Amino acid sequence: MMETKQWVVKGNPPIDDPSIQEAAALLREGGLVAFPTETVYGLGADARRTDAVEGIFAAKGRPSDNPLIVHIAAEEQLVELVQEVDELSLQLARAFWPGPLTLVLPVRPGALSHRVTAGLSTVGVRMPDHPVALRLIEAAGCPVAAPSANRSGRPSPTLASHVREDLDGRIGGLLDGGPTGVGLESTVVEVTPDRRIHILRPGGVTAEELAAAAGGAPVTMDPGLLEAAADASPEAALAAADDGFAAPDGGLRPKAPGMKYAHYAPKGRLTVVQGESAEAVAVRIQQELDQARAAGERTGVLAPAEHAGRYQADLVVSCGSLADPALAARELFASLRQFDEAQITCLYAEAYADRGIGMAVMNRLLKAAGHRVIRV
Numbered sequence: 001m002m003e004t005k006q007w008v009v010k011g012n013p014p015i016d017d018p019s020i021q022e023a024a025a026l027l028r029e030g031g032l033v034a035f036p037t038e039t040v041y042g043l044g045a046d047a048r049r050t051d052a053v054e055g056i057f058a059a060k061g062r063p064s065d066n067p068l069i070v071h072i073a074a075e076e077q078l079v080e081l082v083q084e085v086d087e088l089s090l091q092l093a094r095a096f097w098p099g100p101l102t103l104v105l106p107v108r109p110g111a112l113s114h115r116v117t118a119g120l121s122t123v124g125v126r127m128p129d130h131p132v133a134l135r136l137i138e139a140a141g142c143p144v145a146a147p148s149a150n151r152s153g154r155p156s157p158t159l160a161s162h163v164r165e166d167l168d169g170r171i172g173g174l175l176d177g178g179p180t181g182v183g184l185e186s187t188v189v190e191v192t193p194d195r196r197i198h199i200l201r202p203g204g205v206t207a208e209e210l211a212a213a214a215g216g217a218p219v220t221m222d223p224g225l226l227e228a229a230a231d232a233s234p235e236a237a238l239a240a241a242d243d244g245f246a247a248p249d250g251g252l253r254p255k256a257p258g259m260k261y262a263h264y265a266p267k268g269r270l271t272v273v274q275g276e277s278a279e280a281v282a283v284r285i286q287q288e289l290d291q292a293r294a295a296g297e298r299t300g301v302l303a304p305a306e307h308a309g310r311y312q313a314d315l316v317v318s319c320g321s322l323a324d325p326a327l328a329a330r331e332l333f334a335s336l337r338q339f340d341e342a343q344i345t346c347l348y349a350e351a352y353a354d355r356g357i358g359m360a361v362m363n364r365l366l367k368a369a370g371h372r373v374i375r376v
């Protein structure tokens, strides 16, 4: 265990802010610093140093075949990291950076530690839209590799307290910049040779927004993602929940290696209930809760604000609102953590509408549930 140094940073700090300078010095020395971005908190290290990047995998308990996103603070840094930037990728960078979009591009040999790319010939790069993240990267003067700052398998952190829960004593520093804005991670895309914008992970930038900025280029979803979203067998779901890995199914592999892992999972057994009729969903969830309670489980429900009052359980968490899909994105990970705090052993979530940012919400929720879904 080491002491995790903490700095509280408010608003828009200047680059010579002492907290930013200390945190940047730690990064330059090969240390690990957690910092806020507009999506979730990231766990940063100098992306050129293998010793530093190995520290990320160790602190998180992350499988080493899962590559890291590299964070930059200026467009000029991009050309140093990648071999070439096709015109459409550049167009997307200019439309959405700084912002929650990660572009997968051919890595420039020697520019980054091989541990960042996990042996792939590509690297995911993004410019975060958060003043603390940008000042930190500028002050450090290096590309910053940063996965979400949670222990592997846990919900991503949207508050500094979540980072402390997971990583206190395992990392050198934590910049506390308050709650993150978007609440779930960036959209990961790759522009294909036939000029499609291929979504490898849905996130803060929606498919609709990508289409609008694409100048007519089609937007497609990684088929591995679609398959992962299909109803998995209960056995596969259980295996996924038990060992942190999705069960091998012999089918398509998601192209973003991270998408094959069970993620974000609360400790209790989570099931998503989906149906055309909100009433039928509520009735089914309450039936399941009553049965689980009778069997001695501590029960929980996650539902949008308008529906939360319908349920009787040990813990009902209102997450987002039907009227405001972005709020569900912002609140989802913190909501999932609440069930662990209350030691809930069996919980149910209403499905959210699968449009716009809702696509990313449902992707994370289904992963958290190990793809256990009841359809009514």
Ligand code: TXA
Pocket: 037, 039, 040, 041, 042, 043, 066, 067, 068, 069, 100, 102, 104, 105, 117, 120, 122, 123, 124, 128, 146, 147, 148, 149, 184, 185, 186, 187, 188, 200, 201, 255, 256, 257, 258, 259
């Ligand atoms: O919003 C975010 O993206 C946050 C903040 C901290 O920036 N970061 C984040 O990193 O979510 P991480 O490591 O938790 O997720 C990275 C995802 C994984 O699913 C990984 O497999 C995928 O991006 N990825 C990274 N590099 C890739 C590559 N070269 N090709 C395909 N997928 C890649």
Ligand code: MG
Pocket: 147, 148, 156
């Ligand atoms: Mg993550």
